[in-house]
Amino acid sequence: MAKAVLIDLSGVVYTGQTLLPGAAEALDRLNAAQMPYRFLTNTTRRSKRDILRLLRNLGLDIRGDDLFTPARAACAWLKEKDLSPHLLVHPNLAEDFAGCAADRPKAVVLGDMGPFFNYEVLNAAFRLLARGAPFLALAANRVFLDDDGALSMDAGAFVRALEYSSGAQALLIGKPAPAFFDAAAASMGCALAETAMIGDDAEADVAGALRAGAGQAILVRSGKYRPGDERAAEPRPTAVLDGIADAVEAVLAGT
Known part of the structure; x- marks a missing residue:
């Protein structure tokens, strides 16, 4: 069973300015289960401050340290x-x-x-x-x-x-760079092998996380997902589910 979760943002938690169905409830489930999680985004049209503002405007209580962006990693490099x-x-x-x-x-x-x-x-x-x-x-x-x-x-x-x-x-610097996934997992005190990734991009999110060493990676049929994406990159997803709510339930159930 995974000890922590990595979550893509755009297409998984929200699209545009709209929270996706089940996203808030899924994060509540993780909080209730005391399952740590971090958000990994390749979005480079918004600053970290703007992303956090958007998430808070959508009703999500997200700390700055919970959000990993490529710009953050680039500045450190x-x-x-x-x-x-x-x-x-x-x-x-x-x-x-x-x-x-x-x-x-x-x-x-x-x-x-x-x-x-x-x-x-x-x-x-x-x-x-x-x-x-x-x-x-x-x-x-x-x-x-x-x-x-x-x-x-x-x-x-x-x-x-x-x-x-x-x-x-x-x-x-960003996904699917192994160091990007590793840094987010390490911030939760976990090895990447102990984490599950949830994303809508079969290449960068899912195959990238699995190649980097994630224990599992779930592709969700929201955001940029198009039928057949699960066969477009190797390794294949651990599971393909409708959205973040189903993905979180699968992680918590250890399936």
Whole structure:
């Protein structure tokens, strides 16, 4: 039986500005069972502060330490390496890098810029990479469920474009990077093998967690899920269930 739970946010707990059915009750069940949990998100269009505000506006009492974001991990990596970020991120995310040094050698840090991607910003990053700058990808997802309910391109295509042009290999910071899952599990005093992951992305959430060493990973049929996703990546999900409420019940039942 799992001792802790890792939970994706967008598409699992909420979509857009709407709490998904059963999400609040599922978290209540975990609290009542004294099962620790952390939220792992690859969202890079919102700052951590904005995500927490959204969750609290939806009626969820979430502490900042419960939320793991790629920006948080990237800042720690930049500090360790004594580097400054050259940011290709959405303006909403820039505040999460405000504490980073500005006068060190540059590392290119790419997230989902959305409509702010253009040739000039990509080419400026390419030139830094061509001169040997390190390359951090906050996420490399193919698609995400946009606020209008349709799938949109995620940052992965832009990561691949810069890798192709520069010959540099991006270091992935968010899911499915094993260190991202490990850090969240360690914050609960657990080994990753003792945790269960719940997500709507068969690649980044589910297969990524299992490859990293998670004890189980449940794919939910909400958010970006489309029929057949459970067969799209290896390893396959431990289970495929309708939503977070069913997933939490399965974890608590030890199934």
